[in-house]
Amino acid sequence: MRLFSFLRLSVACLPASRSRVLPLSLSLLLPLSVLHSAPDPLALLRPGHPRLLFTDVQLATAVAAAQTDPLRAQLHARILALAEAELKSTPVKPVLVGPRLLDKSRTALGRVLTTAMAFRLTGDPRFADRAKKELFTVAAFPDGNPSHYLDVAEMSLAVALGYDWLYAHLTAAERATLKAALLHHGLALAPDAYHPAGATDKRVTRWVTAHHNWNQVCNGGLLGAALALADEEPALARLVVTGAVKSLPLAMAAYAPDGAYPEGPGYWGYGTTYNVIALALLESALGTDFGLAHSPAFDRTADYRLHVQSPTGLGFNYADGSAGLHASPALTWLATRFHRPQPFVHSRALLAAALATKKSDRESDRFFALHALWFPPPLSNPQSPVESSTPRDARFRGPAELALFRSAWNDPRALFVGFKAGANDVNHSHLDLGSFVLDADGVRWATDLGPDDYNLPGYFDTKKGTASPRWKYYRLNNRSHNTLTPGDALQEYRATAPLVAFASTPARAYAVADLTAAYPAAAKKILRGIALLDRARVLVQDDLTAVTPGTALVSRLLTEATIALSPDARTATLTLHGRTLRAEILTPTTAKFTTRPATAPASADRANPGITALSAEFTASSPDARLALLLTPVGDHWPAPLPAPVLTPLTDWR
Numbered sequence: 001m002r003l004f005s006f007l008r009l010s011v012a013c014l015p016a017s018r019s020r021v022l023p024l025s026l027s028l029l030l031p032l033s034v035l036h037s038a039p040d041p042l043a044l045l046r047p048g049h050p051r052l053l054f055t056d057v058q059l060a061t062a063v064a065a066a067q068t069d070p071l072r073a074q075l076h077a078r079i080l081a082l083a084e085a086e087l088k089s090t091p092v093k094p095v096l097v098g099p100r101l102l103d104k105s106r107t108a109l110g111r112v113l114t115t116a117m118a119f120r121l122t123g124d125p126r127f128a129d130r131a132k133k134e135l136f137t138v139a140a141f142p143d144g145n146p147s148h149y150l151d152v153a154e155m156s157l158a159v160a161l162g163y164d165w166l167y168a169h170l171t172a173a174e175r176a177t178l179k180a181a182l183l184h185h186g187l188a189l190a191p192d193a194y195h196p197a198g199a200t201d202k203r204v205t206r207w208v209t210a211h212h213n214w215n216q217v218c219n220g221g222l223l224g225a226a227l228a229l230a231d232e233e234p235a236l237a238r239l240v241v242t243g244a245v246k247s248l249p250l251a252m253a254a255y256a257p258d259g260a261y262p263e264g265p266g267y268w269g270y271g272t273t274y275n276v277i278a279l280a281l282l283e284s285a286l287g288t289d290f291g292l293a294h295s296p297a298f299d300r301t302a303d304y305r306l307h308v309q310s311p312t313g314l315g316f317n318y319a320d321g322s323a324g325l326h327a328s329p330a331l332t333w334l335a336t337r338f339h340r341p342q343p344f345v346h347s348r349a350l351l352a353a354a355l356a357t358k359k360s361d362r363e364s365d366r367f368f369a370l371h372a373l374w375f376p377p378p379l380s381n382p383q384s385p386v387e388s389s390t391p392r393d394a395r396f397r398g399p400a401e402l403a404l405f406r407s408a409w410n411d412p413r414a415l416f417v418g419f420k421a422g423a424n425d426v427n428h429s430h431l432d433l434g435s436f437v438l439d440a441d442g443v444r445w446a447t448d449l450g451p452d453d454y455n456l457p458g459y460f461d462t463k464k465g466t467a468s469p470r471w472k473y474y475r476l477n478n479r480s481h482n483t484l485t486p487g488d489a490l491q492e493y494r495a496t497a498p499l500v501a502f503a504s505t506p507a508r509a510y511a512v513a514d515l516t517a518a519y520p521a522a523a524k525k526i527l528r529g530i531a532l533l534d535r536a537r538v539l540v541q542d543d544l545t546a547v548t549p550g551t552a553l554v555s556r557l558l559t560e561a562t563i564a565l566s567p568d569a570r571t572a573t574l575t576l577h578g579r580t581l582r583a584e585i586l587t588p589t590t591a592k593f594t595t596r597p598a599t600a601p602a603s604a605d606r607a608n609p610g611i612t613a614l615s616a617e618f619t620a621s622s623p624d625a626r627l628a629l630l631l632t633p634v635g636d637h638w639p640a641p642l643p644a645p646v647l648t649p650l651t652d653w654r
Contacts, residue, residue, distance in 0.1 A: 046286070051284060054284075065377065082118075083115045087127075108138050116166055132169075138181070153217050156187070190236065213267050223240060260402055265315040310444075342389065344376055351371060401498060402422070416439040420433065421515075431491040432448070446482045449475045452473050474605050485519075491519065497514055541650060548620070554617050557615075558598050559612055584629065585616050595615070
């Protein structure tokens with residue numbers, strides 16, 4: 001039995017007992033191999049506090065910069081206003097929602113970041129006292145809910161930054177209280193997580209070998225806790241730093257080869273922000289990130305974030321994510337670190353737009369105060385480089401293969417299409433191969449409904465493939481996505497649909513996905529192509545080879561728009577917010593449009609009020625079948641009606 005084995009919490013009794021770990025120094029319980037490892041990862045540890053993320057020198061520079069940059073001055077004023085509002089809020093309580101304490105951890109983190117940052121910007125003790133009130137409240141929790149370790153990680157980061165940033169404003173007794181919370185709630189399982197021999201039960205700490213956001217978040221939170229205490233608990237800090245540096249590349253491999261995030265832009269904001277925090281913690285405290293920033297394609301993920309956001313400001317929200325995207329301090333860090341001018345300009349524009357809103361309550365983004373750390377100052381050349389030097393179309397390879405098209409940059413009414421291929425068995429994925437979103441005229445015409453309630457029974461259960469509980473939920477399967485469905489078939493969970501063609505020219509851009517593996521029983525070959533024609537309309541074409549005659553084929557488009565069908569049901573006119581989009585069936589002549597509410601079959605599913613499924617439907621009468629739709633925004637912003645495009649096989653698209 002290892003010396004620190006008593007620290008391992010009994011998974012069987014969690015979260016019911018959520019027992020407190022005994023108050024012993026973890027440094028006394030670590031293997032000698034950790035105590036004497038070389039080279040020493042703490043060799044360049046910054047002495048004193050604050051040392052995490054935002055040093056006093058950087059703080060002084062930020063305060064001085066606000067005197068000459070109105071946007072930074074506006075940012076600081078917003079942070080102070082948010083901190084003022086938090087003076088009246090009530091600290092969080094340890095109440096679980098389903099198996100999670102996560103919303104409480106996130107709320108506490110946002111409050112600590114906001115009020116502690118306000119204190120550092122102004123020296124006003126009211127803000128420090130409010131941060132301390134939140135910190136001592138969570139320190140008194142029975143534990144951080146380690147059975148759902150994201151909760152522990154986010155709470156650990158909150159306490160670590162509070163301990164470090166407010167160190168000079170804390171009494172010795174207060175420091176001891178927060179240190180004990182970091183050790184007992186945050187770092188208690190670090191030996192099990194990072195010990196080379198591994199734990200006997202990895203159900204709580206399996207995030208160490210995960211390839212998704214859990215890895216980034218949990219490593220980031222524990223790094224914060226360990227580095228805050230590194231001078232007091234050096235052996236423990238060495239263990240965590242060494243373990244995290246070994247673990248993080250498993251998650252960072254997901255950015256290869258082009259920078260796309262498999263779990264979608266919403267989870268990009270989560271996982272990538274914590275990844276950036278982890279690297280910034282290492283750099284600020286130790287002077288190095290141990291080469292982690294050189295992970296393949298991590299330098300390109302800022303470009304992904306740029307392209308995946310439409311001119312309307314919405315993201316292409318494949319997987320479990322909503323379409324709303326916030327200004328991101330992590331985007332600024334990435335754009336600055338890797339010298340990406342287009343994402344840098346975009347990041348400043350997003351922050352300016354966020355500050356232009358009239359919100360007075362706490363930002364929904366708990367990381368908002370980090371904009372003061374990673375702020376995008378104006379470029380010396382005020383001419384935006386986005387329009388002139390950034391391709392309008394982009395392809396991203398990887399577990400999520402994406403094609404992203406737009407008619408223009410810097411035009412809020414521009415046409416935008418996001419097209420999804422890749423693998424279905426990615427963390428948080430939906431059965432959405434071949435799906436797309438479409439924006440034009442500042443309106444989202446083809447929408448992705450996003451996630452359902454994570455507490456639904458079996459929401460994350462994929463063990464039985466297509467028969468798993470996850471795929472019975474309407475929002476998660478292909479029946480609610482803007483893709484082709486033969487009959488009523490579900491896509492195969494293990495399917496991969498590669499993009500087999502992509503091209504971009506001024507007049508025409510397109511991508512073709514091979515969906516055959518998604519519906520292996522439906523046809524010998526199923527191809528879906530999406531083309532942006534004349535930068536003014538979108539062609540959606542499906543070609544099927546050796547399909548069983550009599551198979552019903554349905555191509556859906558979910559929309560918030562009001563829909564009027566023509567008498568022959570081959571043209572649909574969509575109207576929303578005073579704008580118009582025309583949908584036409586080009587072929588076959590037997591296909592018709594139908595409309596029905598996008599209502600989930602089960603009452604437990606989240607309702608979709610105001611959403612209509614516009615479906616082009618027909619029955620295949622021969623082995624080879626083609627369905628082609630043309631989607632055209634109509635109005636003074638767009639060209640006069642153009643001739644119908646000539647249809648060619650997708651295998652011949654050039």
